[in-house]
């Protein structure tokens with residue numbers, strides 16, 4: 314439509330990270346506002362390895378709001394997208410009325426074009442909705458000139474997205490107000506706090522998860538008394554202990570709590586009726602491997618956590634990465650033993666002693682793991698200044714259809 318291309322759009326591009334919870338969020342007390350039944354805590358993963366990039370354009374000539382996700386136009390009327398758009402515009406209007414000179418008044422009445430891509434497979438179960446909604450909200454805010462607290466808006470896109478609004482170690486405080494105004498994310502420690510901490514994402518399967526988190530947690534809230542007990546009596550204490558373990562960089566305490574909380578989350582899934590199974594035989598084998606590895610050394614060197622899917626996320630310290638990666642490679646022999654198995658931060662070579670292999674004593678499971686992404690804690694959302702990185706061209710339409 315030629316009339317859509319008459320005016321130069323205002324274009325902004327940003328990136329946002331994935332986060333992995335070490336104290337899990339599972340269950341809502343308000344579905345529309347996305348208010349949780351417990352607080353949660355996560356580590357923001359580095360965007361060099363995992364990120365969402367979003368470009369937003371506004372122009373007087375755009376006829377309607379539109380969105381393209383990973384190369385395909387999607388339905389902008391999705392209620393969660395609408396919540397984020399509505400809340401950002403509401404905030405921008407409020408700031409403008411309060412006399413904030415940073416707000417771009419002209420673009421407030423304009424329609425937006427949104428284009429977003431992940432640098433990792435969406436279906437791999439790597440919390441793409443968290444990075445996606447965090448990036449959307451952060452970019453929209455930049456377009457309209459809104460600054461300050463935005464996690465309460467990202468939360469309305471996807472609960473876990475509020476934690477992707479900050480880098481490092483982040484807590485989402487559940488809050489107790491009816492309107493959700495106090496249900497916000499906060500940084501506990503910055504990404505520079507614990508430089509030795511490393512994260513390995515073990516991609517077990519690229520299949521879509523069987524039950525999505527939104528509907529899964531709905532059924533858990535309705536049917537699991539273990540979930541109620543967890544939210545009321547277990548998580549509050551764990552939030553305090555976890556914050557303390559992170560502050561002191563006490564790996565053993567951090568690791569044990571992380572594993573216990575992952576296990577309790579999956580126990581609530583099994584306590585849901587009908588039960589939900591996110592872990593598969595590969596996940597169970599990884600759990601055994603980690604416990605046997607730690608037992609062999611008589612100390613907690615490695616921890617696992619699993620979200621609503623079979624991929625394991627491993628936490629360890631830098632000095633243990635080479636050996637543990639080779640342990641994984643030995644017990645889950647990949648199809649090709651090539652470099653493709655390990656992506657992300659480079660991993661040095663290591664040799665495995667017979668004693669260690671025998672100490673672990675598991676039957677190798679060929680091709681159980683597709684690949685490993687080696688990463689660390691990273692920063693929150695950022696603005697991309699380089700115009701060549703924009704996903705929308707100067708007319709405000711996607712650069713290339715992938």
Ligand code: DP6
Nearest residue numbers: 334337338471472473526527620621
């Ligand atoms: C298991 O944030 O995806 O990853 O709020 O319905 O969008 P909605 O759910 P979502 O749930 C994430 C659940 C989890 C645990 C966590 O990240 O805390």
